[in-house]
Amino acid sequence: MLRRLVAFLLGHLRIEVTGGRVERFLNLVLERDLTLWNIERTRDSMRASIPLRDFWELRPVARGSRCRVRILRRRGFPFLASRLRRRPALLAGALVCLAFIVWATGHVWIVKVKVTGPQNLDPRAVAAVAAEAGLRPGAWKSGVELRQVEAHLQKRMGEISVAVIRVQGTRAVIEVVEKVAQRRDGNAGCINLVARRPGVIEEIVPFWGEPQVKKGDIVKAGDMLVECAFKYWEGGRPQVLPGTEKPPRTSVARVAVAQAIVRARVSYSMYQEIPVMQTRQVETGRQQQRWVLKYGDQSIILRGAEEPSFARYQEQRKAYGLPGWRNWKLPVELVMVTYNEVEVRREPITRDEAVKQATGKLTDQLRWTLGPGDEVLRPVSAEVIDQGSDFLGIRVTAETLEEIAQPREGQPLPLPEPPKKSATNP
C-alpha cells in the first residue's frame, strides 16, 4: 500500500521492451540499481513498471542490451499535475468541491432529542437549552464542547437526571433520561376506569383492578367501571346470613393502574332538519389549465392565464416533483392546475336523498368515534318524524358494541403497610 502510494506520488511509467536480449536488460538495470516491478514476459516483448526518476537512466541500459523501450502509460501525480495545469478550471472546481465537503462535514446539521421516562419533557425545550450552550443546527462541530452542553442541560433543566450527547457525522443525538416523580406522602397514585358514554355492559374482562360493574348493568357517562385498588375485609371474610349483602371491603391491599376490557351496547340517536331546497354546484364541462414551474418561493407560469376566466370554478392541483434523497428534495416542481367551471343551481331534493344525507352524517360521526375493535350492532336507520314546508325532520338511530372504559385519576390511596418481619429467637 505504502509502496503504491509512493509510486503514485513520484510518478511511474509502464514500458515495453522489445528486441535484443531482455535478460541483459534486466541485469544492466540491476547493475545501475534501478527499480522495476510488475514485469510481464510475452513471446517477443517484456512489459514492466519503472519510477519516473529511473526512466531517464534507461537509455544506456537499452543501448547496452540492444533493446528498444517504448512508453505505454504514464501514471502518478506529476502527470496528473501537468494535466491539471492545462485545465485550471477543473482544478479550481475540485478544490472548491473539496473545501465544500470539508466545510459541510465540519458542521452539525441535525439535532435530535430522545427522551426516556414519563415523557413530560418537551424535546423542543431540550433542543432549545442545548442551543444556548452552542449545540444547534449549523454550528461548527469543533466549536461545540459536548461535555459542557451536557452539564448545561443538567443544570438548566431540573427534570433531567442524565444527559448524553453523541455526534455521528453531521447528526447530534441528545439522549436525556427524565426524572420519575416520586410521591413522598406515603400515598399511591390511583387510576380508575370510568365510562365515557352511557350504555349497557355486555362484557367486562379485568386485568388489573377491582370491577365495579357486571354484565347487564346500565351505566352513565363517568360511572366507575374498574377501581384501582384491590381491597379486602379486615379481619377475614364476614359471616352473614345466606341471601344478605356482604359489607363492602374497605382495607387496601394493593393499588394499581386499572386495566380492563369493558364493552357495552351504546345507542346513538340524532335529529336533523334537512332543507328541502338545496343549492349544489354542477360542472358545466368547460375546463382551463395552468402549468406553473415552482422554484422555491418563485413561480413561473408556463402555460395558461394567471386566473381562470370562469366566474365560479373548482380547482384541482397536481404537483410533479423530482426525486429527492432521504428528507431532502429538490426545490423545483411542476404544478398543473385544472379549473372546472361550475354553476350553482337551487333544486328540491327527494325524500330519499334527504334520508341519505341524514344517515350519512351519523355514519361519518360513528366512523370517527368508533375504535378498531368496535362494531355497529344495528345498522343506521332513519325515520321521518316531522315535515315542514321547507324542511324534513329526520331521526337517525344506531346501536354499537364498543369499548367504553377510559382512565381517570382518582384520589391517591394510602399505601398498605409493608409486612412486619417476625423476630427470630436465637
Place this chain on the structure above:
Amino acid sequence: MPNKRNLRDRVASLLELPGDVMLNSSRITLVGARELWVENHKGVHEYTAERVVLAVPEGRLTIAGESLNIGAISPDQLTLSGSIRSIQYSD
C-alpha cells in the same frame, strides 16, 4: 579457498548461525505454488513466461512453470509469481 569455505561451514555449524548470513548462500521462500522469493541472487540468465534461470552463489536456479512474472526485482531480491511447477539447482 575450499579450506576457507570449510572453516566458515564449521563456524556456522558450531555457532548455529543461518547459512545465508555466513555462507553467502541464496535463500528461497516458496508460498504455495504461486509465489517465490529469492534473496541474494546474482542476476537473470534467462527469462521467458515458462522458464526463469537465475544466477545464484550455488550456480544456477531454474524455475519452470506457466505465466511466470517477475513481481519486483532489486540487486538482492527477486519476487516471482505464476504457476510454479519445478525448482532446480545446477552448476
